[in-house]
Amino acid sequence: MPLGLGRRKKASPLMEEEDGGERSALSVSQGGGMPGSSLSPVPPGLPPPAPALRPRLVFHAQLAHGSPTGRIEGFSNVKELYGKIAEAFHITAGDVMFCTLNTHRLDMEKLLGGQIGLEDFIFAHIRGQKKELEVYKSEDSLGLTITDNGAGYAFIKRIKEGSVIHRMQLISVGDMIEAINGKNLIGSRHFEVAKILKELPRGRNFTLKLCEPLKAFGMYIYVCVGI
Structure with a gap:
């Protein structure tokens, strides 16, 4: 699925599970997901812009245990993101366990979910x-x-x-x-x-x-x- 618009949704916790895992599709907003700062949607009835006219979205990332900063682009879902991280840091996509945003710590409130802001910094936690x-x-x-x-x-x-x-x-x-x-x-x-x-x-x-x-x-x- 292509990158699109969306707001963060907080799932209600369950006793032994939580329907709050990272989603297979990602949406992008400006300013780290702040209200009123989303990318402008395409007006109804108009075709999407040609690939050459679409904005180039580039994110910065590091491995959470320490690494140089890499540039990540060209992904539209979690699996593609993990693949791009693997390419940037010369690891396999299967090494990536999960990502946090704007912190290298194991902060489960900062997990990468269904939305990522243009200014968010990605930290990949690996096996x-x-x-x-x-x-x-x-x-x-x-x-x-x-x-x-x-x-x-x-x-x-x-x-x-x-x-x-x-x-x-x-x-x-x-x-x-x-x-x-x-x-x-x-x-x-x-x-x-x-x-x-x-x-x-x-x-x-x-x-x-x-x-x-x-x-x-x-x-x-x-x-x-x-x-």
Whole structure:
């Protein structure tokens, strides 16, 4: 789908999932999505402008763990964006887990969703260390909010304080869920992953295979000192 107009929509949260993943189509607005600053739409009844007359949209991006700044252009959906990021930084599109806007931090309120502003700076979070954990489901709710990136990766958006997962202190916001009990979940939507988690029997162990976003060296030092 081509880039178009749109306003940010905040989805209502659910217990174990959130219909707030990055969308497959992207719309563009000026001024970071501020009201009244959208690109002018084509008047009704008129054909869209010829490709040569359309504005050239160029965005700046970095890898969230640290990199030079790259120029990204020529995309109209999330998968194409990941492909352009991969080209700019000489990685594969499958390395990109998700993107945040205007911050390199794991701020889930800054996730790239269905809209991007012309002045927004893109930070791409890429695959880092893998981990496999055994979790005991002592309660019906694990305390997770799951979202996805619109390109086949479901990851943890929020962890409820005091929940089963929070008490483990081994699983973090931003961790991608690769498999549950050996079932590969790459390519699954957030609601599919949430359904599997909900249906796991209480009072039993299950295995989670996760991949965390790549961290800068200094971030690893901080984590080690805090233990």
